[in-house]
Amino acid sequence: MTIGKFAQFILQFISLFLLVRLLKPEDFGIVSAAGVVISLAKLFSLIGVGPVLIQRPHITKSHIKTGFTITLIFSVACASIIFFMSDFIADLLNIKETSLVLKLITIIFIAKGFSTISESLIQRDMNFKIIIKIDIITFILYSSSAILLALLHFNYWALVLALIIQNVLKAILLYIYKPYPLKFQINKKEFKEFIFFGGGFTISKTANQLAKELDKLVVSRSFGAYTLGQYDRAYQLLVAPANLFTKIIDAVLFPAISKMQTQKEKIAYIYEMNLSLISFLTIPSSILMYYLAEEIVYAIYGSNWISIVPIFKILIIGLMFRTSYRISDSYIQALGLVYQYSVIKIIYAFLILVGAWYGKNWGIEGVSIGVLLGILINYLLMTILTIKNLKISIKKLILAHKPVFYAILMAFLSIIIMEKITSFLNLLFMIEILFTFGIYIIFLLLLYLFNSEKFYGEHFLWIKNQMMIPLRNFINK
Incomplete structure (x- = not known):
């Protein structure tokens, strides 16, 4: 799978x-x-x-x-x-x-x-x-x-x-x-089941989908098809890594959850690891992608799309927020908090509409900033609701993010080194992307080899062990 x-x-x-x-x-x-x-x-x-x-x-x-x-x-x-x-x-x-x-x-x-x-x-x-x-x-x-x-x-x-x-x-x-x-x-009985349960499900899903689409409606109405096409392609560059990171989480952590008893203490522990891993993957990646925005757009879309770089730079700041709130969504629905979930998603849709509509006064970049703020507030509301119901302390959650600070430091060091290299060598954009991410990964490996438990902590080591299980199974096959 x-x-x-x-x-x-x-x-x-x-x-x-x-x-x-x-x-x-x-x-x-x-x-x-x-x-x-x-x-x-x-x-x-x-x-x-x-x-x-x-x-x-x-x-x-x-x-x-x-x-x-x-x-x-x-x-x-x-x-x-x-x-x-x-x-x-x-x-x-x-x-x-x-x-x-x-x-x-x-x-x-x-x-x-x-x-x-x-x-x-x-x-x-x-x-x-x-x-x-x-x-x-x-x-x-x-x-x-x-x-x-x-x-x-x-x-x-x-x-x-x-x-x-x-x-x-x-x-x-x-x-x-x-x-x-x-x-x-x-049949009357089954019809009621579909309408009552399905109706509540539809309300929450509709509000969430509205939040994803209302910004496009504003862009379409205000700027036309050409600008909407540019905005949509920039947004897809944000969605692609967010979806990939979410799939990694699904593949690595959710099978482990299914083997555990459905107790809030254990669910809370897994949730801490989810947020920690998401932050570890997305925050440094968004820093590197922001720095390499022009090279990434040129490599994937070509020179005709270079004008979307400012939009992409704004949206990529929200990579962690967008990925993390999707994880919280899964937990809130699993806990059965459908009505609280629906209320937050309605607020989220309203924020996206207001942010995009107000931001359009400053062009497509203003719309992007409005959308970014909406994503941030939705992330905060969903995280607060989740940790409140799982009874997770803020201090404990912050400590679970310790590896993220080392990863951020490594990302900035990679950028500094890459800037020194490019000042002497005129590298192709694809080589620059690969070199920058390569330097970052080497730094992370050195930290791991030096003292993995000290730098990454128990959460990261547990995740590493879970990742090794499917890898061993694949090798054995």
């Missing part, structure tokens, strides 16, 4: 590397604007049916049939609303091209309506390998279709058509692996 997640990350990177060289910023902006509407409508169309099927101790055929009927009804309803309101939405977004895009992309809702039940049942069976395999297969089809269509000068339609192909194929593959009776049936 871990290998599959990294494979997905590499494939996404390769696809992104090629597509940004074939398409223009406005192409990404048009699809991103349509994506704001689609991602929000998806949550309503699924009405939390999946989580009910996954989390209930026992489900019957009646649950499956009722869930399928509800999902399909809501999916068709949302698709119809978007189809007939596409012109109005396009005016709201201030991008007229999204009207026809939204009409066509409603096919995704129908596909999702059929695939949700199969995907939820597969997750319920804990068969994540199948989902990873299907995700990889469909993403390869998406990226190859998008690249081929972009080469044929389909512009933004390359991304739209590839997205439709990906979702339709995924629905087919999921159903082939996990078929279920396609029968329309609504």
